[in-house]
Amino acid sequence: MISTDILRRLAETIEARKGADPASSYVAKLLDRGLDDILKKVGEEAVETVMAAKDGDRLHLVREVADLWFHTLVLLASQGLGPDDVLAELARREGISGIDEKNSRGAGQ
Numbered sequence: 001m002i003s004t005d006i007l008r009r010l011a012e013t014i015e016a017r018k019g020a021d022p023a024s025s026y027v028a029k030l031l032d033r034g035l036d037d038i039l040k041k042v043g044e045e046a047v048e049t050v051m052a053a054k055d056g057d058r059l060h061l062v063r064e065v066a067d068l069w070f071h072t073l074v075l076l077a078s079q080g081l082g083p084d085d086v087l088a089e090l091a092r093r094e095g096i097s098g099i100d101e102k103n104s105r106g107a108g109q
């Protein structure tokens with residue numbers, strides 16, 4: 001089974017691209033272009049993910065989600081964050097599942 005190690009390894013590769021020659025690496029090029037271009041790619045990949053799901057093409061969907069995850073890892077790195085921050089948030093929610101929903105329902109009332 002493939003573990004979350006792949007996310008960490010990929011995040012390390014992305015981190016190592018900071019300051020690298022943009023001509024030598026896609027990640028370095030994207031980081032060099034800046035936040036707006038990274039956000040544009042995340043938006044594009046999110047839309048392509050939705051379209052693949054609507055088409056019912058499961059392989060295409062997996063590939064688009066991989067593109068989306070990859071570009072969100074670049075976004076996180078650009079903000080000084082990484083997959084462990086998101087995994088920790090998901091783990092935190094595991095412990096409060098159901099509670100948040102009740103709280104948020106109550107919050108506006």
Ligand SMILES: N=c1c2ncn([C@@H]3O[C@H](COP(=O)(O)OP(=O)(O)OP(=O)(O)O)[C@@H](O)[C@H]3O)c2ncn1[C@@H]1O[C@H](COP(=O)(O)O)[C@@H](O)[C@H]1O
Nearest residue numbers: 010013014017024025026027028029041044066067070071
């Ligand atoms: N996982 C990926 C990955 N997924 C997608 N892409 C690239 O993301 C780009 C955008 O994909 P699109 O399908 O949107 O293609 P496009 O519309 O032609 O792209 P644009 O030029 O418009 O941005 C393509 O150039 C893909 O090659 C990736 N590029 C790199 N990685 C990983 O990042 C590592 C470091 O990559 P480099 O920085 O290039 O060494 C690699 O070893 C891989 O593990």
